[in-house]
Amino acid sequence: MSGRLRLSRRRFLQVIAGTAGALIVGIRLADAADAAPVPPDMLGDNLYGLGPYVRIDQDGSVLIGARDPDPGTGVATSLPRIIADELDADWQRVRVLPLGLGVINNNGAPRWTYGQQVGGTGNSIPRAWRDLRAAGALARWLLLQAAAQQLGVPADRLRVEKGVVIGPDGHRLGYGQLAAAAAKITPPPSPVAPKTPEHYTLIGQPAGDVDALGIVTGQTPYSLDQHFGDAVVAVLAHSPWVDGQLEHLDKTPALAIKGVIDVIELKPDPKLPPGQTVIAPAVAVIAETTWLALQGRRALKLDWKPGASGGESTAALEQQATSLLSSDSAPTTRVRDDGDIDKARRKTARHVEATYYQPWLAHATSEPMNCLVRIDKSGAVLYVPSQSPQQAYTVVQRLTGLAPDQIDIRLSRIGGAYGRRLDHDYVAEAVLLAQAVNKPLRLFWPRDEDLSHDYYRSGCVHQFSAIVDAKRHVIAWNQRLASASALTGRGASSDRLWTSEVSVNQLPAGFVPNYRSDWFSLTSSIPRGPHSGMPDVTNAFAVDSFIDEIAHALKEDPLDTRLRLIGDARLVPLQGGGAIDTARLSNVLKLVADRINWKNWLRSVNGLGLACWYVNGAYVAHAIEVSMQGNKLTIERAVCAVDVGRVINPKGLENQVAGATLDALSNALNPAITVKDGKVQQSSWKDYPLASMAQLPNSVEVITVPGDGDPAGASFIAMPTAAPALANAVFRVSAVRVRRLPLMKEWLRLL
Amino acid sequence: MAQDHAVSAQTGAISPVAIRAGIDLEINGESYRHTGDPLMPLLWYLRDVLRLDGTKYAGERGEGGADLVLVNGKATSAIGVPISKLAGKQVVTVEGLADAQGKLHPLQQAFIDEDAIGCGYCTPGWLIASMDLLNRHKDPNDGDIDTLPNLCRCGCQTRVRSAIKRAAAAMKPGAKA
Numbered sequence A: 001m002s003g004r005l006r007l008s009r010r011r012f013l014q015v016i017a018g019t020a021g022a023l024i025v026g027i028r029l030a031d032a033a034d035a036a037p038v039p040p041d042m043l044g045d046n047l048y049g050l051g052p053y054v055r056i057d058q059d060g061s062v063l064i065g066a067r068d069p070d071p072g073t074g075v076a077t078s079l080p081r082i083i084a085d086e087l088d089a090d091w092q093r094v095r096v097l098p099l100g101l102g103v104i105n106n107n108g109a110p111r112w113t114y115g116q117q118v119g120g121t122g123n124s125i126p127r128a129w130r131d132l133r134a135a136g137a138l139a140r141w142l143l144l145q146a147a148a149q150q151l152g153v154p155a156d157r158l159r160v161e162k163g164v165v166i167g168p169d170g171h172r173l174g175y176g177q178l179a180a181a182a183a184k185i186t187p188p189p190s191p192v193a194p195k196t197p198e199h200y201t202l203i204g205q206p207a208g209d210v211d212a213l214g215i216v217t218g219q220t221p222y223s224l225d226q227h228f229g230d231a232v233v234a235v236l237a238h239s240p241w242v243d244g245q246l247e248h249l250d251k252t253p254a255l256a257i258k259g260v261i262d263v264i265e266l267k268p269d270p271k272l273p274p275g276q277t278v279i280a281p282a283v284a285v286i287a288e289t290t291w292l293a294l295q296g297r298r299a300l301k302l303d304w305k306p307g308a309s310g311g312e313s314t315a316a317l318e319q320q321a322t323s324l325l326s327s328d329s330a331p332t333t334r335v336r337d338d339g340d341i342d343k344a345r346r347k348t349a350r351h352v353e354a355t356y357y358q359p360w361l362a363h364a365t366s367e368p369m370n371c372l373v374r375i376d377k378s379g380a381v382l383y384v385p386s387q388s389p390q391q392a393y394t395v396v397q398r399l400t401g402l403a404p405d406q407i408d409i410r411l412s413r414i415g416g417a418y419g420r421r422l423d424h425d426y427v428a429e430a431v432l433l434a435q436a437v438n439k440p441l442r443l444f445w446p447r448d449e450d451l452s453h454d455y456y457r458s459g460c461v462h463q464f465s466a467i468v469d470a471k472r473h474v475i476a477w478n479q480r481l482a483s484a485s486a487l488t489g490r491g492a493s494s495d496r497l498w499t500s501e502v503s504v505n506q507l508p509a510g511f512v513p514n515y516r517s518d519w520f521s522l523t524s525s526i527p528r529g530p531h532s533g534m535p536d537v538t539n540a541f542a543v544d545s546f547i548d549e550i551a552h553a554l555k556e557d558p559l560d561t562r563l564r565l566i567g568d569a570r571l572v573p574l575q576g577g578g579a580i581d582t583a584r585l586s587n588v589l590k591l592v593a594d595r596i597n598w599k600n601w602l603r604s605v606n607g608l609g610l611a612c613w614y615v616n617g618a619y620v621a622h623a624i625e626v627s628m629q630g631n632k633l634t635i636e637r638a639v640c641a642v643d644v645g646r647v648i649n650p651k652g653l654e655n656q657v658a659g660a661t662l663d664a665l666s667n668a669l670n671p672a673i674t675v676k677d678g679k680v681q682q683s684s685w686k687d688y689p690l691a692s693m694a695q696l697p698n699s700v701e702v703i704t705v706p707g708d709g710d711p712a713g714a715s716f717i718a719m720p721t722a723a724p725a726l727a728n729a730v731f732r733v734s735a736v737r738v739r740r741l742p743l744m745k746e747w748l749r750l751l
Numbered sequence B: 001m002a003q004d005h006a007v008s009a010q011t012g013a014i015s016p017v018a019i020r021a022g023i024d025l026e027i028n029g030e031s032y033r034h035t036g037d038p039l040m041p042l043l044w045y046l047r048d049v050l051r052l053d054g055t056k057y058a059g060e061r062g063e064g065g066a067d068l069v070l071v072n073g074k075a076t077s078a079i080g081v082p083i084s085k086l087a088g089k090q091v092v093t094v095e096g097l098a099d100a101q102g103k104l105h106p107l108q109q110a111f112i113d114e115d116a117i118g119c120g121y122c123t124p125g126w127l128i129a130s131m132d133l134l135n136r137h138k139d140p141n142d143g144d145i146d147t148l149p150n151l152c153r154c155g156c157q158t159r160v161r162s163a164i165k166r167a168a169a170a171m172k173p174g175a176k177a
Helices: A030-035 A075-087 A124-151 A175-182 A212-216 A290-299 A314-326 A341-347 A389-400 A425-437 A447-452 A494-500 A536-553 A558-566 A582-595 A650-669 A719-734 A743-750 B042-049 B106-113 B123-136 B157-171
Strands: A003-006 A011-017 A023-029 A054-056 A062-066 A094-098 A103-106 A109-112 A159-161 A164-166 A172-174 A232-238 A245-250 A260-266 A282-287 A301-305 A333-338 A350-358 A370-376 A379-383 A407-410 A441-444 A460-468 A474-483 A514-521 A571-573 A579-581 A607-615 A618-629 A632-643 A700-704 B023-027 B030-034 B068-071 B074-077 B090-092
Touching: A023 A124, A023 A175, A054 A124, A054 A175, A062 A075, A075 A094, A075 A124, A109 A389, A124 A159, A124 A164, A124 A172, A124 A175, A164 A175, A172 A175, A212 B106, A212 B123, A232 A260, A232 A290, A232 A425, A232 A447, A245 A260, A260 A290, A260 A425, A282 A290, A282 A425, A290 A441, A290 B042, A314 A350, A314 A460, A314 A474, A314 A514, A333 A494, A341 A460, A341 A474, A341 A514, A350 A536, A370 A425, A379 A389, A379 A425, A389 A407, A389 A425, A425 A441, A460 A536, A474 A536, A494 A514, A536 A558, A536 A607, A536 A650, A536 A719, A558 A582, A558 A607, A579 A582, A582 A607, A582 A618, A582 A632, A582 A700, A607 A719, A618 A719, A632 A650, A632 A719, A650 A700, A650 A719, A650 A743, A650 B157, A719 A743, B068 B123, B074 B123, B106 B123, B106 B157, B123 B157
Parallel strands: A062 A094, A232 A441, A379 A407, A474 A514, A632 A700, B023 B090
Antiparallel strands: A003 A011, A011 A023, A023 A054, A054 A062, A103 A109, A159 A164, A164 A172, A232 A282, A245 A301, A260 A282, A333 A514, A350 A460, A370 A379, A370 A441, A460 A474, A571 A579, A607 A618, A618 A632, B023 B030, B068 B074, B068 B090
């Protein structure tokens, strides 16, 4: 009935015969699979308990589970297409279901049945490329064997087309007819080799979002749209200070509202790292409906007293950064030191210096933090908008003490994440409150709570100096960066705190013989955490702006400066392995330059700007054209070229690249988080202004470089270069160099 | 909650209960009577009471537009309008854009064709705002489209722009359906 196939040292593919003669292929951990094969009659249609990657029913319909949460990165479409291609399934007959957390009980410890489940961090596709293809290939192999038996011909004489096996005589057998028999075939002892690229049918072909129909008809549920019949709603008022204390609380006016059930205090567990406990002391109002809970929160009479953080401000932190960088004090970490910066000074023909300032930013997800939870004797069921359900599990397990198989974490489509949902403070809150009221409960953060209680991206200051020799070569590059690490308090050792702030391999490291990168740690109690595209986003803005300033100092075309810096086609080795292929880097740069008609750079009335970057195996460049009328700036064109190796879904990639471009422009143009007296000052879209339709370009021209290398993640590769290309274009059109973000405020100040 | 139901049915009791007074309104072509607090914002009536979850929470003042619905054909923030102001009004949410047979409105189809979706959370709001725009401008130009109030963090704005133009072309008299 069931068989297993060796997939890797740690995991097995497993084949199970489903109830109604369905073929089901999944992945299980080796030892767990030995201990706990799933009895077929338990399978039924309970997909949360089963979690297959592939299920083929007798009617020929194919159900594919999407392992990683999709916060708008397109993996709910691309991961199943990787499987479906190996399977040669008919995409029209494929239905995709988000898988919940795959966890089983291994003597009280959790075992992850689907391996790592993480979304929105850019590695879903590379991981899937390594293991999900095998699930599709095995299912296809089993179906072929079943067809060979039924037709009485060897499997290698059969071919497959869109879910139909075709015999040498043209006899056709649909997958549905073969599913039951295929489930009884013993898998081969060694893995089935995945397809070779010439046989791909779906990989490399464009596909729209699998949830598109559900979304445009309002039917696709997000966690906030899931319901338990009798759930109460909790809305919180957090302390403005993470170290704040409740000085006064009068619950009476809130409790006087009919339908308000309780008012409960929550406190962070100081022993736990950020993201695993309540973000700040809070008072929760529990009510029968969201609206009643919101009214209850408004009626609360409460006063918070600040702790030591009450003296903090983002302005003072920037001051701290500036004085650190201008002092002789040793850096917190010397990240890289190639050649000899000091000796290089002797060959100085020109010396260029600049300092760049970038603000604190929020995640600002569209769907605010929320969590629906039900805890009873049999266990806990949660709907969580999580990028990392395994982390959510850890939080739930710690607070409930439940066994792994009693914790059921369900994933829906997610309304944006950007790193915010790698943390699970809101899950801890929901569980604590559900336990306190002993009822199923929905936790809901209104927008003001969401913007003013976040794990922010630290503001930062970059100070550069570069030395150019008489042949116009940049021979020395000194980068000094000050920021507050996103890793503080999160288990990283003090000599690794820089890793969230700057990359040891970022451009132009490896391209300049004498290169130094120093990081200075800022001390702050403002909560910080992972942000998509970091540390590339802040560093690319500073570096790519500075290269433009070097070009200006040399009075030359910035494209020439950049191409000279990149140099001849070669592999520049990366610390820690791998290499930057300079041909691929200069290629994306030339592609955007050609497309935006760069040869008119000097003559154009509008301003043109360029930037290029290398991100985790992918190459990206932007060219942006802006026009200026009085104090009105218009982004006329945005061109982006990406080289990510093999493209799984070109339409999906184009959307990710265009989307990341617009988001990065939006983040650069206007918003900033500021803190005064320890309090975050922004609480709505009004004071944290994302770009409106009118402020963004009418289109983003995306150029995708065809490639056949293993696919790289694409969800945020286009973020780093958009803002510097914009700032460089703004300089061309207005002769104003913006060295401080948000761009519009600074540009108008300097104009 | 009691306000969920116009008629309360108790098991075993057959005698009808008098229909309670309330506010009558039409949502997606169906009649509803809200018998709860008249000040309840439409958003929470839709989401918490009717469980029509397509209309999303945007912000306390509807900033970003994810909570837009059509009230008598006009885009309106659902959190900004209490049920008391909706007596006799016709409300259309994203769930009501397709026709009674489930055939998509050309605008919905255009959003699918242009893949004008990021995470999708703000998409219902974009659809409603675009619908309102198309009600006012049969053939909107870029300047008209620029007036949309919606925000999107996934950067779907360029595809929304294309989708609106595609829908406008499809809705022209004589265009192939």
